[in-house]
Amino acid sequence: MNKTRIRVLVGKPGLDGHDRGAKVIARMLRDAGMEVIYSGLHQTPEQIVEAAIQEDVDLIGVSVLSGAHMTIFPRIKELLKEQNAEDILLMGGGTIPEEDIVSLIEAGHAEALFTPGATSTEIVSWIKSKLESSKEDVV
Amino acid sequence: MSKEVLDQWIARSFEQDRRATAKLISWVEDDIERAHIMRSVLKKTGQKMVVGITGPPGAGKSSLVEALTKLYRARDERVGIVAVDPSSPYTGGAILGDRIRMQAHGTDRDVFIRSMGTRGHLGGVTRSTSDVLRILEGGGYGRLLLETVGVGQSELEIMQMADTVVVVLNPGTGDGIQAIKAGIMEVADVFVVNKADLPGADRMKNDIEMMLNLNGDTRPWRPPVVLTSVITETGVESLYEKIEAHQCYMLESGQRDERRKERLRQEVWRHWEDKMRALYEIVWEEAREERVILHQDDPYQLAQMLWEERFKGG
Ligand code: B12
Ligand SMILES: Nc1nc2c(ncn2[C@@H]2O[C@H](COP(=O)(O)OP(=O)(O)O)[C@@H](O)[C@H]2O)c(=O)[nH]1
Ligand SMILES: [Mg+2]
Numbered sequence: 001m002n003k004t005r006i007r008v009l010v011g012k013p014g015l016d017g018h019d020r021g022a023k024v025i026a027r028m029l030r031d032a033g034m035e036v037i038y039s040g041l042h043q044t045p046e047q048i049v050e051a052a053i054q055e056d057v058d059l060i061g062v063s064v065l066s067g068a069h070m071t072i073f074p075r076i077k078e079l080l081k082e083q084n085a086e087d088i089l090l091m092g093g094g095t096i097p098e099e100d101i102v103s104l105i106e107a108g109h110a111e112a113l114f115t116p117g118a119t120s121t122e123i124v125s126w127i128k129s130k131l132e133s134s135k136e137d138v139v
Numbered sequence: 140m141s142k143e144v145l146d147q148w149i150a151r152s153f154e155q156d157r158r159a160t161a162k163l164i165s166w167v168e169d170d171i172e173r174a175h176i177m178r179s180v181l182k183k184t185g186q187k188m189v190v191g192i193t194g195p196p197g198a199g200k201s202s203l204v205e206a207l208t209k210l211y212r213a214r215d216e217r218v219g220i221v222a223v224d225p226s227s228p229y230t231g232g233a234i235l236g237d238r239i240r241m242q243a244h245g246t247d248r249d250v251f252i253r254s255m256g257t258r259g260h261l262g263g264v265t266r267s268t269s270d271v272l273r274i275l276e277g278g279g280y281g282r283l284l285l286e287t288v289g290v291g292q293s294e295l296e297i298m299q300m301a302d303t304v305v306v307v308l309n310p311g312t313g314d315g316i317q318a319i320k321a322g323i324m325e326v327a328d329v330f331v332v333n334k335a336d337l338p339g340a341d342r343m344k345n346d347i348e349m350m351l352n353l354n355g356d357t358r359p360w361r362p363p364v365v366l367t368s369v370i371t372e373t374g375v376e377s378l379y380e381k382i383e384a385h386q387c388y389m390l391e392s393g394q395r396d397e398r399r400k401e402r403l404r405q406e407v408w409r410h411w412e413d414k415m416r417a418l419y420e421i422v423w424e425e426a427r428e429e430r431v432i433l434h435q436d437d438p439y440q441l442a443q444m445l446w447e448e449r450f451k452g453g
Contacts, residue, residue, distance in 0.1 A: 004165075004169040004171070005169070005231070005256075005258070007165075026234050027234065029232065030227060030230065030232035030233060030234050031227075031230055031232060032230065032232060033230040033231050033232045034232050035226070035232060035233050035235060035254075035256050036232070036233065036234045036235065037235045037236075037238060037254050038234055038235065038236045038238075038239065039238045039239060039242075040236070040238070040239035040242070042242075043242075043245070044245075044246070046245075046246045047242065047245035047246055050245060050246050050248070051238060051245065051252070053157055053158055053161055054157060054161055054251050054252055054253060055161070055252075055253060055254060056161035056162055056164065056165045083158070084158065085158065
């Protein structure tokens with residue numbers, strides 16, 4: 001039996017054109033052995049969730065540097081719930097103030113959020129610790 | 140996961156539940172209950188034809204897939220798309236970016252797009268690809284499109300999954316020459332010169348026509364050469380029609396069944412190949428442990444000897 005591979009959808013919601021971070025994350029996760037579906041700029045939350053379902057990803061990663069994080073994360077979570085796809089985890093990053101991070105995480109609107117300067121080790125080891133145990137259960 | 144639970148997922152996929160279809164694809168790709176899943180799926184599928192779209196990176200394959208999808212949707216057909224990109228040979232990871240150019244159907248539930256990495260094993264990709272296409276067919280997607288980067292042998296192999304192979308090239312790039320080198324010319328059923336809004340498209344078309352003339356006019360299907368531009372939205376209708384014409388030709392001439400038989404032959408061989416490889420490892424280990432023969436290093440002689448011991452001896 002093959003080892004199941006971690007699949008992640010990386011997308012940029014809204015009109016935010018700052019895609020450098022998203023691209024950095026996509027390469028980072030590829031280099032850690034994951035399959036990254038990069039869906040590019042200007043995604044609606046609906047597009048992101050539909051893509052996540054079709055691609056059967058373990059995890060959605062969105063990059064938000066526009067300040068719209070307080071609406072985007074809750075909306076994606078809400079859509080995942082509507083689709084009975086709450087098992088898909090949601091993480092993100094970008095310029096998000098500390099107090100917003102605390103309130104988003106506490107409300108369950110995201111599983112993890114990373115800010116400028118977050119390292120590959122931090123991000124990759126968070127994903128692996130969160131996912132690898134649950135993946136083994138399936139097999 | 141129990142067989143009962145698995146069968147429920149399979150049934151849900153047949154009832155057009157997208158989540159279930161997506162799960163089946165993952166399990167087959169990860170080799171979880173693959174034979175069981177495919178036995179159910181193959182019983183129900185195999186009728187729909189696959190259009191394969193290949194060509195160099197950046198030629199506009201994804202853009203054309205999106206443009207064709209628009210035409211199929213206008214005719215109310217459901218579209219299943221598989222886009223294969225290479226995995227990194229070092230980490231096994233991959234960045235799968237074909238969805239970037241397929242956003243127009245991003246929330247259309249009658250279009251299912253699935254990105255796949257080649258995951259580094261030749262032959263294995265090809266088998267997964269064909270299984271994934273059949274799962275999509277089982278999930279109710281009647282139009283099946285397969286995009287791969289046409290650069291190497293493995294990609295050519297993937298293209299054998301298709302009933303119609305569309306090769307996409309660009310003007311003024313030397314793509315034609317590269318395509319000949321890669322052996323793509325032989326597998327093409329339809330040529331597309333995309334980015335016809337750029338200079339040199341007509342010349343490229345002439346070059347391809349000339350090359351087809353060199354091959355002689357004896358072939359019953361002469362691959363047409365279509366000029367398209369996704370930017371100015373020209374030629375896509377014409378491409379659509381050529382694909383239809385080719386599929387009619389495949390059905391009427393019996394070529395479709397021929398290709399299918401050939402595909403089956405190769406697929407069975409791939410299964411054998413896996414078994415043979417596993418058997419060989421055992422044979423080799425035994426020979427290494429038990430005997431000194433491995434000190435002689437004539438591979439011709441060794442191969443012959445081990446083969447005969449295994450398959451001809453008592
Ligand atoms: C470079 C830059 C630009 C470039 C963008 C180039 C590009 N293609 O990306 C350009 C010059 C085009 C630009 C334009 C603008 N920018 Co600008 N820009 C920046 C700047 C200086 C750096 C961003 C960057 O690329 N960082 C490098 C990357 C690697 O870091 P990162 O994205 O933060 O990612 C890291 C983490 O956040 C995290 N992460 C990020 N995403 C994700 C996702 C996941 C899944 C995970 C796990 C982690 C993660 O991990 C990464 C690695 O550590 C920031 C300031 C800053 N300090 O962030 C402003 C900044 C983002 N820009 C800003 C603004 C206002 C603009 C403009 C509106 C300016 C204007 N008035 O025209 C325009 C808007 C453009 C648009 N269409 O959206 C503001 C945003 C304010 C806000 N949030 O409310 C900032 C914060 C500057 C500021 N202090 O005012 N910008
Ligand atoms: N000028 C022009 N550019 C095109 C055309 N079709 C696609 N492109 C661009 O070519 C690039 C690659 O397209 P994509 O569909 O991703 O190519 P793929 O790698 O073959 O799938 C993108 O920037 C497209 O916008 C076309 O007909 N004309
Ligand atoms: Mg592509």
